[in-house]
Amino acid sequence: MGSSSDDTGLARLAATVERLRGELREARRAADERALVELAKGILVERLRCGPAQAAEQIAAIAARTGRSEVELAADVVNRAADDSIADAARAAGP
Known part of the structure; x- marks a missing residue:
């Protein structure tokens, strides 16, 4: 076995590892985005007293x-809800 063959095998392995890392990053990003949209839908369900499908349609x-x-938009909904919760807690705590 020559070193050229070893180098080619290592290069292919390195390329495969890099491709898989990219796919993993993309899958994590997509999962984070789905979770954020689902959280926003939950907030709208609670605040608008609607079903999940209607909340998704609103978004x-x-x-x-x-x-x-x-x-x-989901990030804005979640951030606004967090700000509202913090303000409510501050008001409840009083001066």
Whole structure:
């Protein structure tokens, strides 16, 4: 076995590892985005007293109307809900 063959095998292995790392990064990013949208849907279900399908429709419609992605809109919904919760807790704690 020559070193050229070994080098080729190692290069292919390194390329495969790098490709798999990229796929893993993409899968994690997609999972994080899905989780964020699901969290936003849950917030809308609670606040609007609607079902999950209606909450998903609201997110999709507002995102389309405003030219934003559903993930961006979901992040805003979650951030707004977090801000509201912090403000409520501060008010409840009093001066």
